[in-house]
Amino acid sequence: MGKVSKNSRVGRGASGGGKNHVKVVISEKDPKTGNYVYKEKIIHKDKLDEVLKNS
Secondary structure, eight states, rough: OOOTTTTOTTTTEEEEEEEEGEEEHHHHHTTTTTOOOEEEEEEEEGHHHHHHHHH
């Protein structure tokens, strides 16, 4: 079997993590002051449609 470099990306992490997540920024208007509040969430890309429908 051949050698694998210690810098190769083979076998790192269990699921590959960050590539499956996205950052969502949702703006909401505060009813008292009228100012906008921005909420940031990091979610799995498969649940993106659910989060956007509920906001």
